[in-house]
Amino acid sequence: MAISNKINEALSPTNKRFNIKFILAEVFLITAGILIALAIDNWNTDRAEQEMIEKYLIQMHKEFYNEIDRIEGERKQFYKSSLDKNLRALKIIKNNQIDSISVLENLLVGISNPLSTSANIPITKEFLKQNLLYKIKNENLKNELKMFPTYLEGNDYLIDFETNQYINTIEPFVTSNMNYTQLLTSYRKPYMVDGGPKTDFKRLMKGYELWNIVSYKREWLLAYSGALDGIGFVLNKLKKEIENELGDKLTIKNQ
Numbered sequence: 298m299a300i301s302n303k304i305n306e307a308l309s310p311t312n313k314r315f316n317i318k319f320i321l322a323e324v325f326l327i328t329a330g331i332l333i334a335l336a337i338d339n340w341n342t343d344r345a346e347q348e349m350i351e352k353y354l355i356q357m358h359k360e361f362y363n364e365i366d367r368i369e370g371e372r373k374q375f376y377k378s379s380l381d382k383n384l385r386a387l388k389i390i391k392n393n394q395i396d397s398i399s400v401l402e403n404l405l406v407g408i409s410n411p412l413s414t415s416a417n418i419p420i421t422k423e424f425l426k427q428n429l430l431y432k433i434k435n436e437n438l439k440n441e442l443k444m445f446p447t448y449l450e451g452n453d454y455l456i457d458f459e460t461n462q463y464i465n466t467i468e469p470f471v472t473s474n475m476n477y478t479q480l481l482t483s484y485r486k487p488y489m490v491d492g493g494p495k496t497d498f499k500r501l502m503k504g505y506e507l508w509n510i511v512s513y514k515r516e517w518l519l520a521y522s523g524a525l526d527g528i529g530f531v532l533n534k535l536k537k538e539i540e541n542e543l544g545d546k547l548t549i550k551n552q
Contacts (some may be wrong), residue, residue, distance in 0.1 A: 325450050346432050353429070354539050355547060356420045363537040364416055368529045371414075376522045379412065382517045392506050397497045404478060408514055409471050409480045411463050413456040413521055416449060416528065438538040443534065448528050462513060470510050474501060 351391050386404040389397045424430070425446060433439040471477055475496045501507040540547060 300413065310368060314456075336513065346429065347434075350429055350433060351543065351546065353420065353424045355545060356548060357418070357424060358536060358539045358543075359534045360418045360421055361539070363527060364418060365532050365536065367417070368525050368532070372522065372525055372529070375412075376518060376525065380515070380518050383518060386511050387508070390502050390511065393502055395499060395502070398502075400500060402496070405511070406480055407482045408511070409463075409467060409475075409477060410482065410485075411459050412518075413459050415456060421445075423451075435538065435542045438535070438542055439530070439536050440536055445465075445531060448531050452524055452528060455517070455524055459517055459521070462517065466513060467510055470506055474506065511535060 358373070382404045386401055387432055388394075389401045389404070394401075425442070430439065430442055471480065476493050478486065478493065479496060481489060498507075
């Protein structure tokens, strides 16, 4: 309104000089003020987003650290042991070692139980669902996080595969051919009733089914062990990228 009044004033017959410089200066000042206000608002928004990202990264670093520790524990103690037992069982069946049936029975303990577990990273999954990934300024970290859901999907696929294999193949075989309570792990067995007919391993060792069931289990153990290696490698890279990005901030926040 002020500008319009001044223009009308300048065009008035009573005003002989059209002060165009004054009008342009006022327009410039108003425009500059608006642009500065927008810039400040954008800067404040960006700062708030970066602070939020930093808080997420600190929590994600903790999740990655814990998940790496869990994976290393499973690989060293659980899956290596499972693969070794599986191989020994296959050799006994292959060589038809009837005198090793009691050993075979112990080696098959747990074959009827699914082994896989999903990654426990709720904060990371929450972060990936938000529109913050593309606001990360560290390109290496951004690219690694972009690829991370692919690894999670692969892990989930293997978990679903194991579950379906158990329901459709292993459980029906165990139900028809084996004493389920004999296959229970030590932490589950005390809660069950021990008894029932013994498994006829002599008969099972002569057919294809037991061999195939144990072979299926080995195939999955190898695939999942490889998946754990892959996820562990990616988690270590992400953990290091966050450490490079946050530096001392990460140390201070984690104290």
